[in-house]
Amino acid sequence: METIKNYLETMFQNLPDTPEVQKAKAELLSMMEDKYTELLNEGHTENEAIGTVISEFGNLDELAEDLGIVSLVRPAAAGNPLYSEEADSFPQKFLPAEDAHNYLKMQRSHAILTALGVFLCIICPIPVIFTELTASDMAENIGAACILFLVAIAVALFIYSSVLASKYSYIRKEGYVLDEATTAAIKAEQEKYNTRYALLLSAGVILCILASVPAILLESANLPNEALNDALSGAGVLCFVAVGVFLIVFSGMQKDGYRNLLTLNGQDNDYHSRHNTRDPHVSNPTVAAILSVYWPTITCIYLIWSFLTFQWHFTWIIWPIAGIFRKIMVNIWADKEN
Secondary structure, eight states, rough: OOHHHHHHHHHTSSSSOHHHHHHHHHHHHHHHHHHHEEEEEEEEHHHHHHHHHHHOOHHHHHHHHTTTTTHHHHHHHHHHOOOTTTBBBBOOOOOOOHHHHHHHHHHHHHHHHHHHHHHHHHTTTTTHHHHHTTTOOHHHHHHHHHHHHHHHHHHHHHHHHHHHHHTHHHHHHEEEOOOOOHHHHHHHHHOOOOOHHHHHHHHHHHHHGGGGGHHHHHHHTTOSSSHHHHHHHHHHHHHHHHHHHHHHHHHHHHHHHHHHHGGTTTHHHHHHHSSSSSOOOOOOHHHHHHHHHHHHHHHHHHHHHHHHOHHHHHTTTTTHHHHHHHHHHHHHHHOOOO
């Protein structure tokens, strides 16, 4: 009888673990047990009984209508959107709900680490700004060393966060989709997060817009030490922009976690309506991490450069240069099938 139960589990392994499927599985097991007992009572051996039961009840496609799961077993007949016409089958595998929620937890960590790395890259000039107030070569060398140290930490964070994300690359590569229950749960979580996302994004944008406020206030304060005034102004601009970009990157990457799961089977219709094509997939984890924060980083560089130099008529040139450079990166490292 254990052989029949194992065979039954194999029959249902590619179907979602829903109450409907559980009911069908229990019903089919009951029929198989009855037939197995009947055959044994008729004098058949255990192996003969098992073989007969499997031959009569082993085709789930034939039993789907009686069990009430035809929409899952034969999706083409029921107009199931996950059906693959090319394969004339149901090739996708359902992602377990636990894996989906673990992916969202990973995406949150990925977002925090990446945003923190961007934050460190933005504030790294601050030590140099203050060490230049002294005439000491030692102090200036310490400032330069601090830049390298902060950038090194940022790069380490980018690499580590990419390694975390790469553990879940199998979700898309192996064609996983979400069952109805998991999809509903993810959409409910996304709805709850949307309010928080709007607040974080708004705060980040506002901080970037207000980045010049420290410089304006310090200019009005008329501090006796003009060099210190300039240093505080520059550091203030960098801090405002750094925190703002941190919030933008963090909130955006968290939202991408929900979007990535829901687009496995086309549930995020709002995203698809605004994006007819998606960015090419890049397998290299380091390059993928760079591309994920590319435009926010360019934005913060543009703001820092512009506010420190006030040469707005010239700093715009960073956008076409950044666009060309990104295109080169994508052409070199994007997966060929894209």
